[in-house]
Amino acid sequence: MTATTPSRADIAIDVHGFSKSFGGREVVHDLSMQVKRGTIYGFIGPNGSGKTTTIRMLCGLLTPDSGEGTCLGYDIRRDADKIKRQVGYMTQRFSLYQDLSVRENLEFVARLYGVRDARATAREMIKRLGLNGREEQLAGELSGGWKQRLALGACTLSNPQLLLLDEPTAGVDPKARRDFWNEIHALAARGLTVLVSTHYMDEAERCHEIAYIAYGHVLVHGTVDEVIAKSALTTYTVTGDNLTTLSAALSGKPGIDMVAPFGTSLHVSGRDKSALDATIAPLREQHGVHWQHSEPSLEDVFIELMTRSKDNFQ
Amino acid sequence: MSDEDNRADMVAEGIPERRFGFWRRCYAMMVKEFIQLRRDRVSFAMIVMIPVLQLLLFGYAINTTPRNLPTAVLLQEDSDLARSVLKALQNTAYFHFTREVHDVTEFDDLLLSGKVLFGVEIPRGFERAVRRGDDPALLVAADATDPIAAGSALSALSVIVQTALAHDLFVGDHPSPPFEIRVHARYNPASSSRLNIVPGLVGTILTMTMLIFTALSVTREIERGTMENLLSMPITPIEVMLGKIVPYVIVGFIQATLIIGIGVILFGVPLLGSLTLLAALSTLFITANLAIGYTFSTIAKNQLQAMQMSIMFFLPSILLSGFMFPFAGMPVWAQYIGEGLPLTHYLRIVRGIMLKGATLENLQYDSIDLLALMLLAMTVAVTRFRRTLD
Ligand SMILES: Nc1ncnc2c1ncn2[C@@H]1O[C@H](COP(=O)(O)OP(=O)(O)O)[C@@H](O)[C@H]1O
Ligand SMILES: [Mg+2]
Numbered sequence: 001m002t003a004t005t006p007s008r009a010d011i012a013i014d015v016h017g018f019s020k021s022f023g024g025r026e027v028v029h030d031l032s033m034q035v036k037r038g039t040i041y042g043f044i045g046p047n048g049s050g051k052t053t054t055i056r057m058l059c060g061l062l063t064p065d066s067g068e069g070t071c072l073g074y075d076i077r078r079d080a081d082k083i084k085r086q087v088g089y090m091t092q093r094f095s096l097y098q099d100l101s102v103r104e105n106l107e108f109v110a111r112l113y114g115v116r117d118a119r120a121t122a123r124e125m126i127k128r129l130g131l132n133g134r135e136e137q138l139a140g141e142l143s144g145g146w147k148q149r150l151a152l153g154a155c156t157l158s159n160p161q162l163l164l165l166d167e168p169t170a171g172v173d174p175k176a177r178r179d180f181w182n183e184i185h186a187l188a189a190r191g192l193t194v195l196v197s198t199h200y201m202d203e204a205e206r207c208h209e210i211a212y213i214a215y216g217h218v219l220v221h222g223t224v225d226e227v228i229a230k231s232a233l234t235t236y237t238v239t240g241d242n243l244t245t246l247s248a249a250l251s252g253k254p255g256i257d258m259v260a261p262f263g264t265s266l267h268v269s270g271r272d273k274s275a276l277d278a279t280i281a282p283l284r285e286q287h288g289v290h291w292q293h294s295e296p297s298l299e300d301v302f303i304e305l306m307t308r309s310k311d312n313f314q
Numbered sequence: 315m316s317d318e319d320n321r322a323d324m325v326a327e328g329i330p331e332r333r334f335g336f337w338r339r340c341y342a343m344m345v346k347e348f349i350q351l352r353r354d355r356v357s358f359a360m361i362v363m364i365p366v367l368q369l370l371l372f373g374y375a376i377n378t379t380p381r382n383l384p385t386a387v388l389l390q391e392d393s394d395l396a397r398s399v400l401k402a403l404q405n406t407a408y409f410h411f412t413r414e415v416h417d418v419t420e421f422d423d424l425l426l427s428g429k430v431l432f433g434v435e436i437p438r439g440f441e442r443a444v445r446r447g448d449d450p451a452l453l454v455a456a457d458a459t460d461p462i463a464a465g466s467a468l469s470a471l472s473v474i475v476q477t478a479l480a481h482d483l484f485v486g487d488h489p490s491p492p493f494e495i496r497v498h499a500r501y502n503p504a505s506s507s508r509l510n511i512v513p514g515l516v517g518t519i520l521t522m523t524m525l526i527f528t529a530l531s532v533t534r535e536i537e538r539g540t541m542e543n544l545l546s547m548p549i550t551p552i553e554v555m556l557g558k559i560v561p562y563v564i565v566g567f568i569q570a571t572l573i574i575g576i577g578v579i580l581f582g583v584p585l586l587g588s589l590t591l592l593a594a595l596s597t598l599f600i601t602a603n604l605a606i607g608y609t610f611s612t613i614a615k616n617q618l619q620a621m622q623m624s625i626m627f628f629l630p631s632i633l634l635s636g637f638m639f640p641f642a643g644m645p646v647w648a649q650y651i652g653e654g655l656p657l658t659h660y661l662r663i664v665r666g667i668m669l670k671g672a673t674l675e676n677l678q679y680d681s682i683d684l685l686a687l688m689l690l691a692m693t694v695a696v697t698r699f700r701r702t703l704d
Contacts, residue, residue, distance in 0.1 A: 056703060059546050060546075060702065061542065061545055061546060061702055061703050062702055062703055062704055063702055063704055080701075081548060081550075084546060084547060084548045085548045087546070089543070089546040091539070091542050091543055091546075093539050093542075094539075095538075095539045095540050095541075095542050095543035096540070096543060097346065097350065097540055098538070099349075099350055099353045099354070100346065100349055100350065104345075104346070104349055107342075107345075108342050108345070108346045109547065111338055111339065111341060111342030111345070112339050112342050112343075112547045112548065112549055113547065113548065114334075114335045114338055114339070114548075118342075154543075
């Protein structure tokens with residue numbers, strides 16, 4: 001343990017300059033990240049932005065083309081075996097055995113991690129997951145929500161120090177999603193570090209820290225408040241009549257970077273406050289429409305980041 | 315058990331208990347494979363159906379004592395002795411004279427077209443030559459493309475004719491007939507004995523099923539997406555391999571027992587040598603094939619490729635191992651290839667033990683070759699096993 005003692009005990013993931021290409025196309029570019037122990041770190045980004053690829057590099061499933069770093073103090077390139085013992089990885093696609101029952105899957109995982117009494121551990125986990133009565137059901141026959149719970153159970157079975165959850169709530173109903181996040185917070189409260197990728201904004205807001213990744217580039221990271229503050233986005237929330245006409249009228253005008261409907265209101269944002277104000281000045285006088293200066297939402301920030309990154313990287 | 319207890323377990327196991335962990339992980343893999351096999355009805359059916367079907371198909375042929383085989387007679391002389399010989403032949407019930415022809419071309423045509431399986435030629439001056447003590451030849455031509463049918467009739471020929479003629483002839487006290495029976499096995503000069511079939515079947519059936527079972531095992535995990543989860547857990551390539559092979563060793567063992575059992579009980583194939591030795595070396599052969607199939611699985615990109623590789627391996631195994639054609643009769647280059655196939659060695663082993671009562675000492679080279687082939691395949695498999703998704 002001497003050579004591999006973490007340089008900083010409070011850092012769970014510490015990587016620098018990760019890059020990965022597939023067939024000449026770079027899908028992760030010069031990625032660096034630091035995740036503190038005991039935090040829930042959200043990995044946000046559109047599909048194909050390199051979230052899965054990054055997570056796979058972290059747990060040794062893919063070898064980075066360049067860059068290095070440590071995971072739980074172990075070198076990612078050299079100590080993949082040691083990392084695997086301490087990390088629970090929940091894959092994006094359900095990858096437990098569909099033709100094994102809930103109990104059999106959990107016992108299999110428990111045995112692989114060398115848990116002493118695999119049967120008892122699996123039984124305990126079934127109880128904790130609320131899967132009683134379904135333990136003999138084949139995993140392939142479970143509904144999406146139950147599959148996801150089972151997968152979470154399987155990757156926490158060995159009491160890992162770090163959880164890597166790749167879009168764990170995709171295609172799961174809101175109630176199950178909420179339960180899932182409560183569970184993740186409970187785990188983090190016990191000292192687990194959780195890296196979770198998602199593209200749900202409400203989930204991003206439940207993370208201690210987030211990183212936004214697009215086209216393999218980390219565009220911004222920090223707490224939700226920091227990310228919003230960093231965005232330098234000016235946002236107005238517009239309520240009233242004929243918002244559709246207004247939205248059409250605003251799009252593409254100078255200073256308007258984004259117009260997005262939110263329920264009965266419209267979010268109008270721009271990076272250049274003076275240009276934005278100049279453009280909307282005549283419109284603010286219109287009857288029946290109420291303009292209110294507001295904080296941009298996380299979603300505004302992300303949508304703006306995504307639009308901008310599209311210009312930069314495509 | 316609380317989480318703290320679990321964590322304590324993990325810590326307590328740590329590095330000193332690694333070796334123990336090795337067996338535990340192998341065991342985990344084996345249990346998983348067993349359950350999957352049990353649930354996979356098609357594979358399960360294959361385990362039982364392939365040997366039983368094959369045996370019944372072949373066994374039917376083995377079991378049919380050929381009777382009334384269509385035979386042509388080329389009678390070049392119409393003597394009493396000639397008539398007696400023919401009558402003796404017909405009395406054996408093996409031969410049934412369907413045609414009596416008078417020239418050689420017609421005789422050959424009948425054989426060539428398959429209208430008759432045998433042709434008996436009694437040459438001109440046969441009786442006179444016998445009486446003179448010249449030992450003339452009684453020519454029996456056999457269509458040996460079907461060695462099983464032809465073989466038993468021919469092997470019975472000499473004895474039958476002798477006993478049948480014994481009281482008919484003044485030379486009854488002779489130890490052998492006063493003429494020579496000259497057999498021409500046409501089309502397949504080295505007709506293999508029926509006894510070779512069952513031992514040979516043990517080998518070919520095991521080769522086929524064992525290869526297919528493991529050839530699909532790794533590619534299946536990749537195609538179903540379970541490989542990603544498996545690779546993210548602390549399991550090594552050797553553990554995966556052993557876990558995937560061992561359950562099928564038992565399957566193979568059951569198959570071998572089934573085939574050999576039916577062969578001995580139903581078809582009267584002898585088992586002269588040690589049953590323990592046969593079991594041990596069969597297990598070695600089974601494991602070697604599983605290892606080769608598993609190797610294909612680590613090399614192939616998908617299940618189809620793995621299947622194709624297995625077939626590419628299975629065909630030469632059938633053709634060049636001595637199952638189809640006698641090994642010694644093959645060209646040298648083919649023999650070299652044959653030596654690299656587990657089936658070649660196993661055929662020698664299983665035929666040696668069952669039919670000749672061979673001991674381990676007699677079979678040591680074939681056993682060592684099998685072992686070497688198995689270890690080679692395993693080494694390739696472990697080094698080829700991709701530990702990442704790159
Ligand atoms: N094994 C692979 N081979 C080739 N391309 C890949 C592979 N894995 C991912 N990619 C590509 O890399 C990009 C990033 O993928 P991924 O990391 O899965 O993104 P995300 O998880 O953010 O949706 C995608 O365009 C995807 O098509
Ligand atoms: Mg993904």
